[in-house]
Amino acid sequence: MRLQNFWISTVGLALAASMVACGGSKETSSTSATPESPAGTAAGQKVDAATAGNVTGTVTVDGAVPKNEAIKMNADPACMKANKDPQFQETYMVGSDGKSLGNVFVYVKDGLGNYVFDAPTETAKIDQQNCRYHPHVFGMRVGQKLEIVNSDPTMHNIHAMPKTNSEFNTAEPMPMKTEHVFNTKEVMVPFKCDVHGWMNAYVGVMDNPYYAVTDKDGKFELKSLPPGTYTIEAWHEKLGVTSQSVTLGAKETKDVTFTFKPVGASATN
Amino acid sequence: MLHRFATFVAGCTILLVLAGSLVTSTASGLSVPDWPTTYGWNMFTFPPQHWVGGILYEHSHRLIASTVGFLTIILAAWLWRADPRRWMKWLGVAALGAVVAQGVLGGITVLFFLPAAISTAHAGLAEIFFCITVAIALFTSPGWIRGDSAVKVDDRVLRNVATATTILIFAQILIGATMRHTGAGLAIPDFPLMFGHLMPTHWDPKIAIHFAHRVGALVVTLAAIATSAHVFYHHRGRRELTRPAALILGLVGLQVTLGALTVLSRRDVSINSAHVVVGALVLATSLVVTLRSWRARFPQGVGNLLQNLPHRRQVLQKVPNTQVYP
Secondary structure (H helix, E strand, O other): OHHHHHHHHHHHHHHHHHHHHHHHHHHHHHHOOOOOOOOOOOOOOOOOOOOOEEEEEEEEEOOOOOOOOEEOOOOOHHHHHHOOOOEEOOOOEEOOOOOEEEOOEEEEEEOOOOOOOOOOOOOEEEEEEOOEEEOOEEEEEOOOEEEEEEOOOOOEEEEEOOOOOOOEEEEEOOOEEEEEEOOOOEEEEEEEOOOOOOOEEEEEEEOOOOEEEOOOOOEEEEEEEOOEEEEEEEEEOOOEEEEEEEEEOOOOEEEEEEEEOOOOOOOEO | OHHHHHHHHHHHHHHHHHHHHHHHHOOOOOOOOOOOOEOOEOHHHOOHHHOOHHHHHHHHHHHHHHHHHHHHHHHHHHHHHHOOOHHHHHHHHHHHHHHHHHHHHHHHHHHOOOOHHHHHHHHHHHHHHHHHHHHHHHHOOHHHHHOHHHHHOOOHHHHHHHHHHHHHHHHHHHHHHHHHHOOOOOOOOOOOOEOOEOOOOOOOHHHHHHHHHHHHHHHHHHHHHHHHHHHHHHOOOOHHHHHHHHHHHHHHHHHHHHHHHHHHOOOOHHHHHHHHHHHHHHHHHHHHHHHHHOHHHOOOOOHHHHHHOOOHHHHHHHOOOOOOOO
16 A cells, blocks of 8 residues: 555656646746737748848957966877967957957857758868868857768767757767758857867757857858847857847848956946 | 685775776777677786787676686685675675676676766766775775774764765775766866866856765765864764774775865876775765764674684784673
């Protein structure tokens, strides 16, 4: 009898837990719903190039950022040979003006409604060269092929640590070319090389083509956006995220600025 | 000879623990993504020129582990063939089973990207295997076979306090391994205070694990002091007890210092790795005291066992009541 009560209690608790879990996810999806979908976007509608506009902008940092950490590459003679100068992490890519911030991933987080987009035909690429990942930050699409290349005369492994996609860790003997596809949208997926602990990179896996990475002058451009109101987010590997709402009219180009505050303050825009 | 070989295996095992701690301290656990192969090579033919960066640590760990596994096969076979004590034969088999399971756990944790539960189990089983090798070395030693401790030491209090200390040390090592494999090593970044206070000012799971390890260190220190104090007070003339009792005090002091330095140095690789090794030595030393405190409860006879000892004549002269082994 006791055993029976135990099983009834266990099953009951499990059912209650699963109901709570389901309720939780429903609530989450409703709170993160698109603020406002573009008018007239029927399911599966394609973007009309005749009315599309652009969002351009700059990402800046307001305040002093820490110095990039020095890297010791003496664990691998091939890395030492390829990098004779002092080496540093690529965490903060600040422009000569001391404000503009590179390597920031900017993307349309919300507002695209039911637009559909052609699957990309080109292949995204990340190269392990001179014991660094090139590029350090980049974007690609769900379902797009990612070509992973080892151009170095040494061993690497590429270890992706996503939260929603599947984790993978691939041996990259030299020379080597492998491919991978991400099946779910995820911003961002970190990569690391466990052989060379300083090597890291980040990829934003998107379900739309509206994303960019800021250049060394902090500039970015999101092209051919249909008219509508969007939440645009800027992501930096250490400074976190900041977002703002942008309303774009037909054939309009909007210029926006994102500003990160590095110490003790949240980002502003 | 068997005792010497068993001691050698235990020594190789502590070297293996060091290699494993270097793997985690350098975050090299996934630098060789495949297992049991190494970048597609048979692990024994992987060219040395490719042992770079994290591969050096992970691949060395695998090779040392393979060597210890091979030595354990020999040890188990030797015990099975030469030791007349049935339970010793099975202890050899247990050692072999533990080292095989340990290898499989190591492989699984690599293939599943170091899940904390499996990595912690890998660390825990490493300590158990090390303890088995130490126990085998002790059980095959002339002093154990003569029953030195059994003659004069039959102290229930010592048995209780020493056993409790060993269990507490093992529990503390498991908490430490959990801390290590959940990335909680610097969850409390200062020492001896915690966020500038005597108690953490805020909590999350990592802080709780880290805090538990610090409390555990205090408990283990007190337990080790209690064991050693009891030995020095009640068994001052028994060197087989006073020596490990003194050693454990020194090792615990060193271990607490290394733990503090691990935090203060922001997990310096050498200090962090030494902390793991000294932890294993503390456990082994406590185990020796514990087993010797239980010696009176083991069979007293030596009989055929002495036939396997090269110096059996000297041993026999020291054994007061020689009996034939059951």
